[in-house]
Amino acid sequence: MENDVILSVKGLSKSFGKFYALRDVSVDVKKGEITALIGPNGAGKTTFYNVITGKYRPTTGRVVFEGRDITSLPAHKVARLGLCRSFQITNIFQENTVEENILASLVAYHRKGLSLFKGLGSYRALREEAHRILEMLGLAAHAQEVAKNLAYGDKRLVEIGIALASHPKMIMLDEPTAGMTPEETERMVKMVQKLFQKTGITFLITEHDMKVVFSIAHKILVLHQGCLLAQGSPQEIRNNPRVREAYLGGSLDA
Amino acid sequence: MEKGKSLKLAALLAGALFLFIFPHFAGVFAVLLLTEILIFALFALSFNLLFGYTGLLSFGHAAFFGLGGYAMAFMVQHFHLSMLPALAISTIVAALGAAIIGFFSIRRDEIYFAMLTLGFGMMIFTLVHQWRSLTGGSDGITGFEVPVLDLLVKKLSLFSPWAYYYFSLVVCLLGAILLWRLTLSPFGLILRSMRENPERVSFVGIDIKLYRWIAFTAAGLMAGVAGALFALYDRMASPSMVHWTMSAKPVLMAILGGPRVFLGPALGALIFYLLEHFITQYTQSWMIFLGAILVPIVIFFPQGVLGTLIAWAQRLIRREGHGE
Amino acid sequence: MDTLLINILNGLCYGMLLFIISMGLTIIFGVMGVLNFAHGSFYMLGAYLCLWLAPHIHNFWLALLIAPFLVGALGALSEMALLRPLYGRDISFQLLLTFGILLILDDAVKLIWGPGYHSIEAPKALSGTVQILGSTYPVYSLFIALLGPVIATALWFFFHKTAWGKMIRAAAMDREMASAIGINVPLLFTAVFFFGTLLAGMAGVLAAPLRAIGPAMGDNIIIAAFIVVVVGGLGSFLGAFIGAIILGLVEALGIQFVPQIQMALPYLLLALILLVRPRGLFGSE
Incomplete structure (x- = not known):
């Protein structure tokens, strides 16, 4: 079973001064799946990306990619191991x-x-x-x-x-549909699905559009105030009372 | 596209032809002026590898120009080396200096990089200014002859301005071609990508410090070649070669000609010297005119003279293409 | 012992001049993000204007009021006409534009006042020397060394107690925020450039009786001011104060203890600080 895990994060915390942007987050991302990372603004999603891909050093915790410890490795070395990312703002x-x-x-x-x-x-x-x-x-x-x-x-x-x-063996997309029109969003979602089917690359996606998340993700992670609130299949997340209360409200039924 | 290419080729050929033939018919003053322009064109091109291609504004590039110049003057005066070995050693000295200063400078970005290079450059300046026994202090090193060019089968004197012009022309052309190849290589692409977005480059697996360091060293090396040529041209290596006002020259030339076009800074050097030459015939205060030209260029033509000309030509060609 | 005291006083005097200049430089950088290469030329202009005014008004203190104001007005004009089109463009273009202004001002001064050096006398009330612990010391230099902290306190009050000062500080910290909360940014920028160059001009007037007035005085001081603001932290007011004192003392004590490498010390300081503390002593990350 262990071999299925491509990215394993254990007890990851990142503080800026007294403020904890991430607090003791432990998750596993399975190889060959699309995993979605959701959470309200300021939940720590982008910090999570930045710590894993070597932009920031974590305060505590370990990041293992394909069995190798990549904690605190500089960005270019993380990229060379096959863990790549995109950015929330256009970064080309x-x-x-x-x-x-x-x-x-x-x-x-x-x-x-x-x-x-x-x-x-x-x-x-x-x-x-x-x-x-x-x-x-x-x-x-x-x-x-x-x-x-x-x-x-x-x-x-x-x-x-x-x-x-x-x-890459795994791509981390940071809000790939941010600022897009509905047509552009649909095109992007189709593109991600097509790339996934063609290449078999593992995807981790942060996304604010719940329709997108529930239509493409195999597994969903929920961050809330820097902590991992829940993880599971879309069905489990949909039915998780804590997630509903903290974040989703009634919007899921719509 | 094809039309643009042939136009470019024609312009390059005409330029090269001019550089080889014109001095035959020119007086000594014009030949001297052209030699100085060539040397500064190479200096400006080397600076632009950092500025236009890598996105690093160095304010201490004269350090390597000066190191090359002092090494050349020292080698010729004390060891009476012939041209090629002296030039080789000066180049190596400048490259070593650039490798050391670059190692530290490239750790910072933008304004901090500019300040750090300024600081290191001025440290070299105070060094040559104070270390009298080695550098002659504020007098510099003077009183040496241009060494002979020993080509093994034949020894050539470079004493006449014409001979020295052609030697400089060959060296500067070779230097420019090397720099040009560098910008067209995969390495050059990475440099340009770093100029656009250094962070993104590191996220595709590039060690940006390493690439900046190599670019810095290569730029310093070529500035050293230009400096060595200049010391011989001027029959003198003086602290002014290392001062920050000398570092400002290639910056101005690059902006004047256009930092995003390979030959822009070379054209900038030409414009700079022609302006200086003509304006100083009428008035001592040519800096006022330089400033008065620089300001509108920065505001209205940020692509520089050559960059703007090329953009115009492209637009014209495209319009013609649509008309057909 | 005596030379040490004199050198410390010299260092403080020079440091305080540097502080006033650097304060203008760091305000302009903090608020506008522009590193003003012409700042030393505005300083020089202040000195020349003092030289020009002196025979007409026979009053140093009046010159100290008028000349900086004229310099600031010229600064505000050049900001409106020349710098304004460049906001949002690459930082190197702003640097180069101010370099163009430097070239123009330096040569203009030569055209008007000639390439030679000039000097003016200290105001009557501050001429002569005093005895300090057995050493004689010029009153005017002592005056400058003491004036620095006074101006620093005045500036502190301005930035912390007045509406304009608070606004400038807010804008220096976050430009976008400033425009979001409704500060008129173009007006603020012009005001800041006016104020910054005014400080440069004021330093120029104060320096006029101390140092030779000549066309190169701006080029020499601008590098020192760069070092001060980078060492102190670009945009930091406290940094400019501490940085100026450090640089003043380093230069003055360098003459006494390590004369061979004294000229290199400021650059050594600059490089060391930048490598160890990339954003300067008091700069924010």
């Missing part, structure tokens, strides 16, 4: 072309970054791979456009493309 290389956005990540994964004098154009395999990724995301037509000129929804897809290009 705005002035570079869409293709270059993906290529940067591919260069990093294939350890070609210290090749100093050979032109990027001669790396056929990298460019083909970038093309495949853009095609999968439906962005191939925009490959040569400067990223900042894309529509908002497309920028968010580039964001996912950057994560995808680093050959």
Whole structure:
């Protein structure tokens, strides 16, 4: 059973001064599943991401990814082990072309970054791979456009493309549909499901849209004021009285 | 797109042709001026590897220009080395200096990086200013000859301004080509990505400190080559080569020409010197004019002269394309 | 012992001048996020204006009132005309714009007053020397060393007790918040730039009887002021005060104890602080 767990978090706490953004959180994320992390604003979701992916050091606790202790490892080392993330705000290389956005990540994964004098154009395999990724995301037509000129929804897809290009074993998406129109949200949800089916990558997603959460997640984690309030299948979470009381209210029935 | 490419190629060829042929017909003053422009073009291009490509504004880049210059002057005066070994040693000295200063400086971002490089640069300045026995203090190192270029099969004197011009031209072109290759490589892509968004780069598995360090060292190395050439051109290595006002020059040139285009800073160097040359014929206060030109460029043309020209050309070509 | 005392006093005197300049620099940075490269030139302008006013008004104290005001007005004008279009752009463009202002001011001063050095005398009431523990010391330098804490206290009152001061502090901490709670940000920015450059000009007037008035005086002091605000913590008022005293003492005591490397000490201090405490002594993360 242990082998099914890809990310294991034990007793994780993070304090800023006296304020605890996370308090003693222990969760396991199963390989090959889509897990959703939910909780009201300020529940500690983004801090959870930042601590796990090496942006912050945890105050206490341990993070194990694929059997390796990655607690306090710097961000680039976490990424190299195959744990990648996207960001809540659009976080791409705005002035570079869409293709270059993906290529940067591919260069990093294939350890070609210290090749100093050979032109990027001669790396056929990298460019083909970038093309495949853009095609999968439906962005191939925009490959040569400067990223900042894309529509908002497309920028968010580039964001996912950057994560995808680093050959992750697990992707942590931070509110991938934040600020999207209903159409864009639907497109994003379909895209995540498609990527999941095609690649089998494990996903952890924070999301505020409950419809999205309950339609795609296999398992749901609920954070509340920095503590893990509940975890379980969508059905269990729906019926959990503490979750209803603390966070969901009556909105689930709607 | 094709049209833009052929236009670019034509402009480059014309520029190269000009640089090789013009001095044949020019007087000594023009040749000297052009030599200085070439040297500063390389200096500005090396600075721009950090500024335009990596997003790091260094205010101490003259440190490596000066290290190269002092090393060259020292080697030639005390050891009478010939050109190539002296140039090689000066380059290595500058690169080592950049590796050491860079190791610390790249740990900070933005304004703090600028201040740290300024601080280290001025430390080098006070060092060369105070260490009289080694550097000649405020007088600098003077009174040496341009060493011969020993090509094994033949020894060439570089004494005449024309000979030194062509030597500088070859070195600066080679240096520029190396820098240009660097920007086109996967390494260059990572640098540009770091300029846009360093945090995101670290989250795809890049050790940004390492990449910044390499870029800093490479930029310092090339600044050292320019400095070595300048010391020979000027027959002198003086503390002014290391002062922060010297560090401001490549910054101005890059902004003037356009930091996002590879040759922008080189064009900036050309504009800078031509302006200085023409304005100082009429008035002593050419800095006022430089400031008066810099201010509107920063406000209205942040892409610099070359960047703006290219954007215009692209728009024209696109419009023509639509018309057909 | 005597030289030590004199050097400490010299250090404090220089430190207090630095403090007044750096205070302007750090307010402008804290509120607007602009590192004003021309700040030293505004300081220089203050000194030159004092030089220009002196024969007309024969009163140092009046010059101390008028000249900083003129400098501040010029600062406010340049903020409105030149800096305003650049907010929201990359920080290096603002740095370069103020560098352009520096070039213009430095040469303008040369055009108007010539490239040579000038000096003016200390006001009558403060000329001469005093005996301190057996050493003679110029009254005017002592005056500056004592004036610093007075100005610091006045500024503290301004920032903590007046509406404008509180607003500036709030904006320095969080610019977006300031506009969200309805502070008129463009007006505030102009006011801050006016006030900041006014402080630079005031330091210039105060320095005029102490130091040679020349076109290079701004370029030398701006680097020192950068060091002060970075060491103290960009945007920190207490930091500017402590940083200025530290730098003043380091320079003055360096002359006495390690004259060979005295020139390098400020930069050494800067590098050390930045590497050990990236945001300066009193800077917020």
